[in-house]
Amino acid sequence: MRYFRRLLGEKRRLTFAITFDGGIIGSIGLKEISALTNSAECFIEIGEPKWRGCGLGTEAMAQLLDKGFHHLALERIDLEVLEFNFPAIKMYHYLGFISLGHGNWHYDEFGQYWSVLRMSLSKDMWQASLRQRNLAS
Numbered sequence: 001m002r003y004f005r006r007l008l009g010e011k012r013r014l015t016f017a018i019t020f021d022g023g024i025i026g027s028i029g030l031k032e033i034s035a036l037t038n039s040a041e042c043f044i045e046i047g048e049p050k051w052r053g054c055g056l057g058t059e060a061m062a063q064l065l066d067k068g069f070h071h072l073a074l075e076r077i078d079l080e081v082l083e084f085n086f087p088a089i090k091m092y093h094y095l096g097f098i099s100l101g102h103g104n105w106h107y108d109e110f111g112q113y114w115s116v117l118r119m120s121l122s123k124d125m126w127q128a129s130l131r132q133r134n135l136a137s
Contacts (some may be wrong), residue, residue, distance in 0.1 A: 096129030
């Protein structure tokens with residue numbers, strides 16, 4: 001409970017539940033929100049594998065990006081994703097994120113090290129991505 005209270009009390013963080021079919025299937029949000037640089041870092045976690053790959057994460061991320069760029073007036077949203085998470089990387093590219101290269105290393109509970117890919121999306125790139133997707137529909 002202390003952990004959740006601390007997360008919910010952070011002034012530079014917004015966390016939302018992803019709901020579907022009457023239940024919570026994950027969380028999504030912005031952290032390290034900076035009024036100085038008009039930027040933030042986004043994150044998404046969908047717990048149950050059965051809810052992955054069916055477009056729910058893409059829709060939730062699109063709503064979060066819209067909130068960040070239009071309601072919070074952010075100019076840039078960054079993220080980090082593990083190098084092996086190809087479905088997430090594909091989704092981020094689809095939404096307009098560009099790869100900035102590899103950053104830190106992540107050590108998992110099985111003793112494996114994974115490279116972390118850094119990605120970024122500007123407000124202008126987001127708007128261009130929206131226009132392109134609307135033309136394709």
